[in-house]
Amino acid sequence: xxxxxxxxxxxxxxxxxxxxxxxxxxxxxxxxxxxxxxxxxxxxxxxxxxxxxxxxxxxxxxxxxxxxxxxxxxxxxxxxxxxxxxxxxxxxxxxxxxxxxxxxxxxxxxxxxxxxxxxxxxxxxxxxxxxxxxxxxxxxxxxxxxxxxxxxxxxxxxxxxxxxxxxxxxxxxxxxxxxxxxxxxxxxxxxxxxxxxxxxxxxxxxxxxxxxxxxxxxxxxxxxxxxxxxxxxxxxxxxxxxxxxxxxxxxxxxxxxxxxxxxxxxxxxxxxxxxxxxxxxxxxxxxxxxxxxxxxxxxxxxxxxxxxxxxxxxxxxxxxxxxxx
Numbered sequence: 001x002x003x004x005x006x007x008x009x010x011x012x013x014x015x016x017x018x019x020x021x022x023x024x025x026x027x028x029x030x031x032x033x034x035x036x037x038x039x040x041x042x043x044x045x046x047x048x049x050x051x052x053x054x055x056x057x058x059x060x061x062x063x064x065x066x067x068x069x070x071x072x073x074x075x076x077x078x079x080x081x082x083x084x085x086x087x088x089x090x091x092x093x094x095x096x097x098x099x100x101x102x103x104x105x106x107x108x109x110x111x112x113x114x115x116x117x118x119x120x121x122x123x124x125x126x127x128x129x130x131x132x133x134x135x136x137x138x139x140x141x142x143x144x145x146x147x148x149x150x151x152x153x154x155x156x157x158x159x160x161x162x163x164x165x166x167x168x169x170x171x172x173x174x175x176x177x178x179x180x181x182x183x184x185x186x187x188x189x190x191x192x193x194x195x196x197x198x199x200x201x202x203x204x205x206x207x208x209x210x211x212x213x214x215x216x217x218x219x220x221x222x223x224x225x226x227x228x229x230x231x232x233x234x235x236x237x238x239x240x241x242x243x244x245x246x247x248x249x250x251x252x253x254x255x256x257x258x259x260x261x262x263x264x265x266x267x268x269x270x271x272x273x274x275x276x277x278x279x280x281x282x283x284x285x286x287x288x289x290x291x292x293x294x295x296x297x298x299x300x301x302x303x304x305x306x307x308x309x310x311x312x313x314x315x316x317x318x319x320x321x322x323x324x325x
Contacts, residue, residue, distance in 0.1 A: 013081040014088075019048045023057055026071045055080060117231040124148050124229055128215065131231075132156045135165050135209045140245045142202035143186075144172035148217065148229070151181040158192045167194040170245070170252045172202045176275075177284045190255065197252030200279065206241055214241050253277045265306075272299055273319055276312070 007020035015023070022045070049069055052058035056077035061070045119127050125148055132139070133156055145151070161167060167189065176182055176198060190196050205217035214232040232238045255274055265273070268289070275285045286296045304310065307318035 012085075013078060014085050015081070016048075019051060022048050023052055023071065026058065026069060115233050115235040115237065117233070118228055119231060120228040124227070127231070128229075129156060131209055131213060131215065132160070132207075135160055137165060137210055138208075139165060139167045139210075140206075140208040140242065140249075141167070141169045142172075142204060142206040142245065142248070143169050143175050144202050144205055145174055145178065145181075147181075151178065151185065153184045154189065157189055157194070161189070161192040161194060168245075168249060169194055169196050170202055170248050171196060171198045171255065173198060173200050173279060176255075176288075177280055179284075179287045182288050186255075196255040197249060198255050198277070198279070199248060199252045203244060203248065204241075206245065208238070208242050208245060211238075211242055214238050216241070253279075268299060269303055269306075272296070272303065276316070277319075 006024050007017065010020035010023065011017055049058060053060070053069075057071060057074055058069050059072050060067055128148060139157070139160070157167060169189070171186065176186065186196070207215045209215075212234055216230040216232060218228060232241065254277065271289060272285065275288060280288075282293065282296060282300075286293050289296065291299075304315055307315045309315040309318055
């Protein structure tokens with residue numbers, strides 16, 4: 001950087017052009033008396049020097065019986081100027097943003113502003129956990145892979161269920177077919193009190209908390225190019241998403257059997273009836289139960305015998321009519 005550039009840089013830190021020139025002149029000549037500084041004969045010289053003294057760039061020293069203005073080491077003063085300038089820029093930025101919001105409200109209003117928030121990257125999991133921990137009464141969820149949490153257990157849901165928060169979850173078939181996810185997440189949640197149902201597919205990856213905030217996550221295809229989620233705040237969009245869940249909930253098949261299951265039905269048969277209602281394949285049922293296909297076939301024969309059925313359809317009718325599902 002040449003000396004000719006220094007006044008310009010000092011001006012960027014908040015000095016006026018004349019103050020910068022006075023400081024540069026003092027650096028060039030070494031000192032100036034308390035009268036007119038070098039190259040500064042005008043009546044405002046003392047005011048410029050006084051400001052340079054206040055910010056710590058110049059001091060007054062006795063040299064040979066004369067009081068002279070001399071430059072001082074500038075690091076502290078320049079840091080002060082830089083911080084001050086930064087604060088002024090932030091204030092200006094805020095003022096501009098406030099002015100634009102005022103414009104949008106008065107000149108070009110958009111009622112949907114701030115109703116949808118985009119969360120990306122590493123902060124996604126933290127935001128999900130923070131929001132779910134704050135749930136007070138009800139959580140509605142469409143559950144389908146892929147998962148931001150990589151299909152791990154959800155201890156927050158288990159804790160919330162224990163504190164009386166109601167969970168209603170509609171699972172996609174692909175979620176139930178994932179044996180690892182079923183074992184560590186779905187089954188423990190149902191055992192803790194989650195009300196679960198299933199559809200072949202869910203319309204969107206969605207969780208609604210207390211009907212006041214919704215999380216919309218990306219699908220398989222979207223997640224490949226955009227690891228993000230949307231937070232939807234109270235609005236007609238949130239109401240529509242909640243309505244979509246309720247419609248799908250009514251159409252979905254229950255995944256847990258509750259008090260209506262005859263006590264004579266063994267635990268393994270309860271699980272089989274539950275999984276049959278989800279529509280997953282026999283191979284998936286055997287994998288989820290941890291049994292062979294041959295063992296599963298034997299249990300299915302026993303269920304058919306109990307229901308007096310020959311086909312799956314007949315057994316399903318018997319299960320529905322007798323409160324098994």
